[in-house]
Amino acid sequence: MPLNIIVGVQWGDEGKGRIVDYLAAGADYAARYNGGDNAGHTVTVGSKIFKLHLVPSGIVHPHTIGVLGNGMVVNPHTLLAEMSGLRGAGVSIAPQRLHISPAAHLITPAHRALDKAQERSLGKGLLGTTGRGIGPAYTDKAARRGLRMADLLAPDFRDRLRDHLLAANRILNLLGAPGLEVDSEIETYLNQTSRLALYIHDVSGELHLAMQQGQIILAEGAQGTLLDIDHGTYPFVTSSTTLAPAALTGLGLGMAAAREASVLGVTKAFQTRVGSGPFPTEVQGEMAERLRGTGANPWDEFGTTTGRPRRVGWLDGVLLRYAVRVNGLTELVITKLDILSGIPKLQLCTGYTVNSTLIRDLPGGADGLSACTPVYEELPGWTEDVTHVRKWKNLPKNAQKYLEKISSLAETPIKLVSLGPEREQILEV
Numbered sequence: 001m002p003l004n005i006i007v008g009v010q011w012g013d014e015g016k017g018r019i020v021d022y023l024a025a026g027a028d029y030a031a032r033y034n035g036g037d038n039a040g041h042t043v044t045v046g047s048k049i050f051k052l053h054l055v056p057s058g059i060v061h062p063h064t065i066g067v068l069g070n071g072m073v074v075n076p077h078t079l080l081a082e083m084s085g086l087r088g089a090g091v092s093i094a095p096q097r098l099h100i101s102p103a104a105h106l107i108t109p110a111h112r113a114l115d116k117a118q119e120r121s122l123g124k125g126l127l128g129t130t131g132r133g134i135g136p137a138y139t140d141k142a143a144r145r146g147l148r149m150a151d152l153l154a155p156d157f158r159d160r161l162r163d164h165l166l167a168a169n170r171i172l173n174l175l176g177a178p179g180l181e182v183d184s185e186i187e188t189y190l191n192q193t194s195r196l197a198l199y200i201h202d203v204s205g206e207l208h209l210a211m212q213q214g215q216i217i218l219a220e221g222a223q224g225t226l227l228d229i230d231h232g233t234y235p236f237v238t239s240s241t242t243l244a245p246a247a248l249t250g251l252g253l254g255m256a257a258a259r260e261a262s263v264l265g266v267t268k269a270f271q272t273r274v275g276s277g278p279f280p281t282e283v284q285g286e287m288a289e290r291l292r293g294t295g296a297n298p299w300d301e302f303g304t305t306t307g308r309p310r311r312v313g314w315l316d317g318v319l320l321r322y323a324v325r326v327n328g329l330t331e332l333v334i335t336k337l338d339i340l341s342g343i344p345k346l347q348l349c350t351g352y353t354v355n356s357t358l359i360r361d362l363p364g365g366a367d368g369l370s371a372c373t374p375v376y377e378e379l380p381g382w383t384e385d386v387t388h389v390r391k392w393k394n395l396p397k398n399a400q401k402y403l404e405k406i407s408s409l410a411e412t413p414i415k416l417v418s419l420g421p422e423r424e425q426i427l428e429v
């Protein structure tokens with residue numbers, strides 16, 4: 001398909017980065033359409049591990065063009081650091097192969113300071129944000145006072161930046177947080193942003209043309225379905241639209257592109273979440289430690305962006321079915337199946353009870369979750385190491401049954417299964 005949209009089916013961290021990396025081998029463009037440096041995508045190529053927050057993961061392939069769409073919020077400091085890290089690792093990053101929409105919004109030091117101060121002011125009711133200024137940047141966007149990439153080129157950018165920082169200082173003051181050193185912040189910020197001006201590009205026009213010419217676009221969603229501002233577990237969500245349809249608006253593609261799209265939903269073989277909010281299938285104790293890992297490996301369940309231990313649990317089939325519906329998923333990708341090897345009995349959530357009534361689908365949206373108690377189906381596990389398996393027929397029978405059950409619950413075929421962190425540890429079903 002000319003447009004392949006990859007979305008997370010859970011609360012983010014599903015392993016999208018490496019799936020994008022795998023699929024980008026056959027794509028011309030790798031494009032991000034939402035979020036900012038709250039995302040953290042780990043890509044392993046040979047002995048090198050790349051941690052990417054803003055640059056699309058697919059850019060590690062030399063033939064792709066990376067795109068940052070208008071739906072994103074961009075922190076220049078993070079972006080420049082990432083660009084230089086990638087260059088140091090031998091990945092070519094130049095204006096010819098990294099294009100940023102003029103309508104993408106800028107994250108400033110004020111947004112980060114406000115994010116942290118607002119979280120502190122919430123006390124125990126905090127949202128557990130990544131502290132990257134995402135909420136305040138999208139707030140400014142919605143209030144129509146945000147700074148955009150295109151503004152970098154405007155003669156009054158310095159003045160607008162000053163006004164923005166002064167306004168933020170007034171709010172920080174109200175929240176009892178220290179203000180920003182406006183003059184020094186302005187100089188640092190202008191120095192950073194001036195290095196990005198060459199990367200501004202008409203992304204929407206370029207991608208439209210590319211599709212007409214039969215080129216392949218990989219649209220890389222950040223966060224996950226359940227963190228979507230409208231359809232996620234509000235208010236414990238991020239501030240952007242994370243769902244697949246946002247790839248169209250967040251890149252400036254029209255509805256016509258949807259006719260030529262495949263929508264791949266990536267889910268771990270179990271469930272994880274960072275930050276606050278409901279999580280019906282969460283487990284504690286030994287099983288949690290087993291699923292999470294110790295943190296010794298880069299793929300253990302500790303946040304790529306914040307390092308926080310992730311909450312872990314059994315795969316939630318009700319939320320999976322919900323994600324299929326709200327994204328319009330055409331296929332599934334299951335990641336981290338290898339982590340389940342050696343667990344004697346697996347639990348798969350196939351429904352909930354709410355007020356003693358059994359349900360298979362969420363009655364309202366995902367925000368009614370806290371009232372739901374999971375109903376599990378127990379499936380036998382497998383003991384074999386599956387990290388070397390590349391063919392379906394070589395998977396242990398119980399692993400096949402587990403995957404078949406997931407597919408039938410979701411009423412969606414499985415396209416890929418990942419069985420380890422390396423690029424080649426993927427099985428095509």
Ligand code: IMP
Pocket residue numbers: 011012013038039040127128129130131132133134135222223227236237238239274275276
């Ligand atoms: P924010 O996006 O930093 O405002 O954080 C809002 C919520 O989304 C918090 O619970 C974060 O932990 C979560 N979140 C944001 N980005 C990611 C991500 O890329 N992976 C997992 N959770 C995320």
